Amino acid sequence: MNLDFGPQEQAFRAEVAHWLTNHVPVGSLPSVDTAAGFAWHREWEAELADARLAAVSWPAEYGGRGASLLEWLIFEEEYHTAGAPVRVGQNGLFVLAPTLFMHGTAEQRARILPKMARAEEVWAQAWSEPEAGSDLAAIRSRAVRSDGGWLLSGQKTWSSRAVFADRAFGLFRSDPKAERHRGMTYLMFDLRADGVTVRPIPQLDGEPGFAEIFLDNVFVPDADVIGAAGDGWRVAMSSAGHERGLALRSPGRFTAAAARLIELWQQEGDPSDTALAERVADAWIGARAYQLAGYQIASQPDSARFAGAGPAGAELGAAGPAGAQSSLGKVYWSELDLALHETALAILGSLAEVRHPQPPGGGRWLDGYLFALAGPIYAGTNEIQRTIIAERVLGLPRSA
Numbered sequence: 001m002n003l004d005f006g007p008q009e010q011a012f013r014a015e016v017a018h019w020l021t022n023h024v025p026v027g028s029l030p031s032v033d034t035a036a037g038f039a040w041h042r043e044w045e046a047e048l049a050d051a052r053l054a055a056v057s058w059p060a061e062y063g064g065r066g067a068s069l070l071e072w073l074i075f076e077e078e079y080h081t082a083g084a085p086v087r088v089g090q091n092g093l094f095v096l097a098p099t100l101f102m103h104g105t106a107e108q109r110a111r112i113l114p115k116m117a118r119a120e121e122v123w124a125q126a127w128s129e130p131e132a133g134s135d136l137a138a139i140r141s142r143a144v145r146s147d148g149g150w151l152l153s154g155q156k157t158w159s160s161r162a163v164f165a166d167r168a169f170g171l172f173r174s175d176p177k178a179e180r181h182r183g184m185t186y187l188m189f190d191l192r193a194d195g196v197t198v199r200p201i202p203q204l205d206g207e208p209g210f211a212e213i214f215l216d217n218v219f220v221p222d223a224d225v226i227g228a229a230g231d232g233w234r235v236a237m238s239s240a241g242h243e244r245g246l247a248l249r250s251p252g253r254f255t256a257a258a259a260r261l262i263e264l265w266q267q268e269g270d271p272s273d274t275a276l277a278e279r280v281a282d283a284w285i286g287a288r289a290y291q292l293a294g295y296q297i298a299s300q301p302d303s304a305r306f307a308g309a310g311p312a313g314a315e316l317g318a319a320g321p322a323g324a325q326s327s328l329g330k331v332y333w334s335e336l337d338l339a340l341h342e343t344a345l346a347i348l349g350s351l352a353e354v355r356h357p358q359p360p361g362g363g364r365w366l367d368g369y370l371f372a373l374a375g376p377i378y379a380g381t382n383e384i385q386r387t388i389i390a391e392r393v394l395g396l397p398r399s400a
């Protein structure tokens, strides 16, 4: 087995690294959860798109460069190693786009993807409802048939950055009489359309990172249905596979954090604390293992078949076993992220609470830790993922 990269991958890595070195801003940036920060990050996305680096695995016609899954993993490694800005378009790029490649029409892809790549249109995910989180099939928001389209009504919640986003994708009950996993339709809608009210939910730090979305007879044309009407659950499970698997949280994010953790240990660690040294080593090994698992997926014979389908195409987020396997990845990366950050805080001790951008960068690790705490919740809680793994990957008997 040859684990080295070929000349094409090496040249690609060098190009990406060179571009990032010359473009990634130095110093702290405005938070993406504020109006000013969101606007700044849109401009960053446009800069990436100008270099055809916003969505490297997409076909050129949509703004990508037809990169292989392996090259996409390399891009992600370089992106995170460079400490490049958070991707404001992540819900669109890593959740909606792969769904459109698998279930959308050519017209939808041509209309939506180029604007998504430039962040001219930023997408929010409108799935959760007050009574439907883990039990997503309990959604009550409705889509009622109307002339040439649908009228949407109901309430969505916890929609990340929906206050600033332009459009949203979500699930709606289109046939109230059907069995609960059927009779749902997957629709896209404009967050500024008549009948839409977006109300910010401030986070603990006061920034409006979440929003509730209220819909009151919002008209959506048939052209904005993804997949067939009534087939929304199957399409949603495809999106969920991308959100939980490699796409949203690629290995590069964790290998970069592990490298920073090693540096932190070398600068601030107490060499006599062998227990902590082992935690540092474990976290690094965990990140490396996730990286190798990513390479393994990218090296499978059928990965090329899905390269154009976006980064997580090879994982196929359908309701079958491959989709269920993305739950393994989700539990893995979310727990790894926590372990990495908890270890950093243990090294820093009381310095962890000091907001200082220079090394040892206590505040940065603390912010990362606070976000890592959400990892076992978003994209489907880890309790739910463990049930999926037990029943659909391991084939254990279903719980009553």
Ligand SMILES: Cc1cc2nc3c(=O)[nH]c(=O)nc-3n(C[C@H](O)[C@H](O)[C@H](O)COP(=O)(O)OP(=O)(O)OC[C@H]3O[C@@H](n4cnc5c(N)ncnc54)[C@H](O)[C@@H]3O)c2cc1C
Residues within 6 Å of the ligand: 124, 125, 126, 127, 128, 129, 132, 133, 134, 135, 157, 158, 159, 160, 374, 377, 378, 379, 380, 381, 382, 383, 384, 387
């Ligand atoms: C940072 C972040 C970003 C988010 N962004 C979005 C977004 O953009 N769009 C969106 O639609 N949603 C978003 N969410 C919401 C997220 O999808 C939900 O929080 C999640 O699905 C859990 O739903 P819930 O909060 O209603 O908790 P509940 O479903 O009420 O669960 C509460 C607890 O009970 C446990 N539990 C529930 N049912 C079971 C069961 N059957 N077996 C075992 N344990 C169970 C859960 O694991 C959890 O610990 C986001 C959440 C976070 C934290």
